[in-house]
Amino acid sequence: MMIETRLPLMRPRLPEPARFAPRLAAMHASGMYSNRGPQVLELEERMAGFLGTSPDRVITVANATLGLMGALCLSPELTWSAPSWTFSATIAAALQAGKRLTLVDARPEDWWIDPPATTDGILSVAPFGSGVDPARIDPDRETVIDAAASLGARIGPLAGLPPRAAVVFSIGATKVLGAGEGGIVVFGDPDRARRFASWTLLGFEGARASSFLGINARMPEITAVVAHAALDDWERERDEWRAARRLATAVETALGMEPVPLRGADAHPYWIVRFPHQAARQAAERSLAAAGIDSRRWWADGCHRQPAYAALPRHALPVTELLAATTLGLPFSRSLTRADTERIHDALDRAAVS
Ligand SMILES: Cc1ncc(COP(=O)(O)O)c(C=O)c1O
Secondary structure: OOOOOOEOOOOOOOOOHHHHHHHHHHHHHHOOOOOOOHHHHHHHHHHHHHHOOOHHHEEEEOOHHHHHHHHHHOOOOOEEEEEOOOOHHHHHHHHHOOOEEEEEOEOOOOOOEOOOOOOOEEEEEOHHHOOEOHHHOOOOOOEEEEOOOOOOOOEOOHHHOOOOEEEEEEOOOOOOOOOOOOEEEEEOOHHHHHHHHHHOEOOEOOOOOEOOOOOEOOOOHHHHHHHHHHHHOHHHHHHHHHHHHHHHHHHHHHOOOOOOOOOOOOOOOOEEEEOOOHHHHHHHHHHHHHOOEOOEOOOOOOHHHOHHHOOOOEOOOHHHHHHHHHEEEEOOOOOOOHHHHHHHHHHHHHHHHO
């Protein structure tokens, strides 16, 4: 019998070294390796163009978790609503920023939260690469959106971001436009953006003394070098994500599965499927594992079930509980092939009839 190789959950792929060699050489010649050097400043300018806003509102950061933490640290509000249906990083960042969180449920129609009026700030997540529409943000409340996987989504021009809002993207290796580790934070208010840049430099504002409490969260030049190469090749990357998505959609259609409601998603790095009930999900997990195919429950059982967050105040979470019981992440990457999706199709099909 032929032994099939393991099908991994993700195949992260950064730009080819040859694509960033010239910028790497320029960085080396400049002798500037960090501290908001020329590669980082040019990346902020290019990202502003990419996201439809001005460069004075876009600041790079060492990773999206620190981006979330900094955006929250700079907000005057203390009490925040946050989803339980998200990755641990969203909640960790808010708690490290000293905020008081209340966990709230996801909406069934798009998996975003409906924040209650009882907290001052809103910390939302754009689930699994969903789009971000500035027109839907309440201009009267402090808002931070964790859009970690959404750089390839449909993003309304972020020039329309209200002054009290910030959106945080990741360029980690497994994300769209991946550069290894890194984040991009877009602010509605250029003064907040400027302060955030200082926050990433220990609160330095020109002088070599911390004028307020910050941290070292700056993006190194070498990360920006790689991110430039990813942007140079963006259209090809986007087309590869879209081609992989078509293969995934074909499997869902063939098996009669409802697509999950990721509003505004386009080029996004996850394949999430939903089963009618938990037993069907578990059967699929077993069948995939038996066929050497990795799968993952990306957000586990929701953050409220994780020991670090179990004591947080929370609302009833029936949708979160349901999504945790019935959804599953399948192997996905821009290198996904038809042979891969045929294997996945067959394993899911076997689970359905077993
Ligand atoms: C929803 C969400 N938020 C935050 C993060 C953290 O991003 P980073 O790895 O850039 O810190 C991730 C990473 O996977 C994520 O999925």
